[in-house]
Amino acid sequence: MSDAYAISLEHIYKSFGSVEVLKDVNFHLVKGTVHALVGGNGAGKSTLMKILTGVYTCDSGKIVVDGNEVKIRNTKDAQKNGIKMIFQELSLSPTMTVMENIFLANESVKGIALNKKEMYRRTAELFEELHIHVKPTDKVKDLDVGVQQLVEIAKALSVEAKVLIMDEPTASLTEKETNTLFRIIEQLKEKGVSIVYISHRMKEIFRVCDKITVLKDGEIVQERNKEDFTLDSLIEVMLGGSVEKQMKYIPRKEPIGDEKILTVKNLKVGNRVDGVSFELRKGEILGLAGLMGSGRTETLEALFGLRKKEEGTEIQMDGRSVKLHTVSQAIQSGFALIPEDRRRQGLVLEHTLKENVVLPNFKSVMKGIRIDRNKVRAMTEEAIETLAIKTGSVEAGMLSLSGGNQQKAVIAKWLNTNPKILLMDEPTAGVDVMAKAEIIDIVRKYVAKGNSVIFVSSELSEMMAICDRILVYHAGKIKQEFEREKIESEEQLEYAIQH
């Protein structure tokens, strides 16, 4: 019977210090199937997969591969057993070319020299098969994030793997790229490859997975075939409570006034944003929808002084022309940006929570010429309190926080600068459903004070939940504008984005 399983994890326990992260976890992956692993951040999914890939070792328990018990002490052991992981964080070397990355540590050689021709040919073939349009000699750092992610997947496939673990593989993919990925998954299944699929996107899980296992607080709460779940029942099992309410659109009690806080005329940014004009009212949440690379991120970055605006762009705040050439000008004008990549752009991961929160706010914690530690502590404690950041102390290292709590720390750091306009770029990416709802709640409270938000997201459900108005971007231009009340369904918005 055990032969039907590509992998069995039996009675796995794992603790970090005194914290028990996994408790008696049993997980069976049937050969040639896609098995979803879901659960909030901190549920133990990543830890379980890291045990399987040899990044961590379990305290006790058994790992059975193909019916044989094996020891996986390091990543090499995992590879020997045909287990391969595609990481959520990009694991490519940015300064190297695509083909060098694909063949890293697995180079094709002729004598003692690299066989570049062969590597080029095989890379080109692999991409051809996967319908990814990249030159093998392109440097990874010159590629868009979504394409980098596909390269990452291709890299995992270049080695014959029996078991493939995908951690949020679609997080930075466009709809088209996602379809490409799902087609690849089908091909892999036919070849008998078994896949563990970790994602926060429930719709995708129902689309590609055969079986779903729900982890919660380090324990398996349910494991069933996909058919036995509905979206609602799955979310219910995952949360054990209901956050449905926050994810629903709540019409404004008081209508937003006509007072314009920001007017953007003919914004041009390189070849990415091509003459975009819009207005933002006081107290309004304006959504920017569109595919990746359509110019949404670049719009935010240009407003925040990170990107150069071309001749002819005009930006007014409260009716007065403003220059936003640098980040400090933007901050002084009342902008704050919650960036797309919190690990790289949002936080100093090596530092503590306190140090991160205070970084743009030194002015308000000074006492004469020195930093007042009590003020720093007070500011951080207030942030923990108001944003419900789950952490042991203000001194907690950023790395010890889950993704959702890290994101709240980024928001805390910027809310303390008292911005008038908050620019948010994919603020809920890689964040569990509960934290997502909390972040949305924070945004609602923030605009209730008369502030404004420009909200970029690829999750239409959350845009539908909080935006008052949505602009649909396409190839650097605004294609369509929707008042929230006029949108009847997510599908209508999706249609506008896709066509």
Added chain:
Amino acid sequence: MQSNTKGRKKIDINDYMVYIIFVVVLTIFAVWLGGTFFSMSNILNITRQAGATAVMAVGMVFVIGLGHIDLSIGSVVALSAMIIAMILRTTNNIILALAAGLALGAVVGAFNGFAVVKLKMPAFLVTLGVSSVIRGIAMWTTNTKAVPIVNKTFNHWFGAGDVGVVPVLFLWTILALALGYFVLEWTPFGKRTMATGGNYMASKYSGVKVELITFQVFIIMGVISALAGALYAGRMQTARWSYGDGVEMDVIAAVVLGGTSMAGGNGSIVGAVVGALLINMINNGLVIGGFNTAQQIIMKGIIIILAVALGSVKTKKRA
């Protein structure tokens, strides 16, 4: 799919900066100093002076490409030269002398690598400390006395000799260039080194033995520095404890001028060798131009800063 590459220029002027500066400096010296500078004999002389720096620059491309630094190379030059000279004096056996010198380099490199990999010490501080220790030992060996080398074969093949009109030291440079280029661009080792410098964790997770690679690169750097010590000794037909004092700065400057990023992840062998030639050309030109030593080092510093500044002027913002 939309555009695959970000709107960036494919050809980066920085990659060619060292060649441009090289030509500009060469032209300035040639116009200013005429035949005394721009003659065959002087140009060959520059290649002789640059030999040891260029050879070490090739090794340093790997160290810096890996995201580390090695400040102990200058001291290894000195102690290796002393050991080689002393063994030649007592045994007159070139192979034995050379083997002992290179072994010293390997031991120092292995220690540096061990401290960085296993003790997790920063390379900057480890190699700075090691540099002082090794320099001290070099002084101690003969109580600061110089050791002359009378072995003609050694002096010919490791320094003063020519093959036809080509100085032996230039042949060493070409050999280092060719080998370094091959290893960096055409072997798994080179690619893995740069991948590790570009993204340590990613390389580790890809199955690269990142610790072993770091260890190996430091050993290679040590051995190359010891070889450079032999080249110093051969050219001067003497060994002195003071050889290579400050040469680590010339080597690092040559590598960075040549387009290798201090952050690691990329590197250019050809650029580093041209950088080494450039720095020695500046020295040479300033001597011929009649500057005294004080003025020379001031000028050299200014020229290096200017050159690196030119190289790092990048488009400030992403377009």
